[in-house]
Amino acid sequence: MSTVTNTTTISSVGAPNRRNTELVLLLFAVAIPVLAYANVGLAKDGSVPGGILGYGLGLGLLAAVAHLMVRRFAPYADPLMLPIATLLNGLGLVFIYRLDLEPAVTTKALGGPKAPGQLMWSALAVAVFIGILVLLKDHRILQRYTYISGAVALVLLVAPVFFPAVNGSKLWIVVPGVGSIQPGEFAKIILAVFFAGYLMVKRDALALASRRFMGLYWPRGRDLGPILAIWALSMMILVLEDDLGSTLLYFGLFVVMLYVATERTSWVIFGLLLASGGAAVVGMTSGHVKVRIHNWLDPFAGIAQHGASEAAQVLWSFGSGGVLGSGLGQGFSRLIGGIGVKSDYILATVGEELGLSGLMAVLLLYGLLIERGARTALAARDPFGKLLAIGLASAMALQVFVVAGGVTGLIPLTGMTMPFLAQGGSSVVANWALVAILLRISHTARRPAPAPAPSPDAEPTQVVRL
């Protein structure tokens, strides 16, 4: 009697492809911004805005095309990232549209209404998203371009130095007649590719060749080279471009990836020491950064002399929102004024009109998106994919932290955009590209292993019961 037990029937169930879940969530993610849009119109004019059909169809069409392309080119990808990105992008469009209705912040000098442009940029971003899904068949191809990515990132980071400063920070490349792009947004993706490729090769040297001292593993002097180089580069950006946020983003990204690659706590401590030391020195010398830090430490100083600072106005708008918010279209964030209200300070409008509960929901959406990225890194089978996924996820996490922390007064305010939510073409394109790469890695990671081909050699060796 054969006693061969067949246990495969119990153990081998691969991850199902969750495309239908994604579709349901996407319908949800398109419906919520449409509801918000109607809500804004009802609150401002007492009627449903005329553009609701076109707007809803536009967002729906983008989501549908993206979904079909994911179904076709990355069928096992994570089901949550696309809906969350769509929802955040849609909410961002609603908030920009809502601020466009305020004449005070939609003057000619500030560039007029921004929502139509943002919708165009979103369409372009989805096109880039699809392009990456179609053309990037395997994320490991990026590994070949490790050092090229490093060079490109360096160029992108340094280029804005040669262009005039906008709002006190040199973050922009201005092409006359075409517009301006923010290369830093793209640099974060390219830097993540570079770090992932570099650390994958060098991580053993960085992790193992170290001395134990005071309970920590300290790296050898010559292995300190890369972290010091990146630190110097970050500080250079901080000094030349006067931007604390990007410095924190790039250097933080490197330290996070270094820690993930080597599992050595000493790198984190070392990185934090370097970062805080550098920031302190620059904070004491650079005028622009000094003002920001001053506003952070005491946002309400100098109101009597020269009016409230933006940091104070943002805090007031959070306060006026309370727990449940004033309702869409009924806040007073127009009083913040300036261009920043639609981009850097858009969270203030979210906080005022949706209240603490709405802001928490939005932050949770970012949290979920980042969690899916980290989950992708855990599930990925190749070290490069792991490092790249955690790098991209932590780049987004750091950016959300820098912006949300800055706006809520936890850290000094910096000029960075909230991914997907804030007005800004480069930002929305770069973040959709980031999600596309994460989806590609996630597809590779979650795809069930192909069934082993039946081997002809196995046949003669089996026990045949007669």
Place this chain on the structure above:
Amino acid sequence: MSELTLTVMRLGFLAVLWLFVIVAVQVIRSDLFGTKVTQRGTRRTAGAEQRPPQQRQQQPQAQQGRGNRQRRGAPTKLVVSEGSLTGTTVALQGQTITLGRAHDSTIVLDDDYASSRHARIYPDRDGQWIVEDLGSTNGTYLDRTRLTTPTPVPLGAPIRIGKTVIELRK
């Protein structure tokens, strides 16, 4: 717009936003907690996609070993209908299925009343499925009767081992 409508819309929108977050978390939940739970939970849906390659592999063996005697109306799967493993199914492809607390059993019973090698279910030469008690302490019951000899299992008849009930289904 009346104040009331706007208040309702404001709270409604927040509710919908949170609903999305909660639904998203529910989707994540299936990924978070190990693989064992998802296997049993999603077996009915996911199993359908997974099974064909296995059958392709198994079928030639079964045919070679004991000829293709799969008759019409023969059971195709074994289903656990009561007990801690409720919902687990095992495809019947001509292999012997062992039941017990031993780790190498096909179905590992987590049941205080089961012996380590409790029973086995196997097809005889005609493809009729037979259940045999392997000298267990508390016995194996087919319907209400305790088994003493290997007995053919009719379709849908409950086989009771401790708190676990399994049956063969088409």
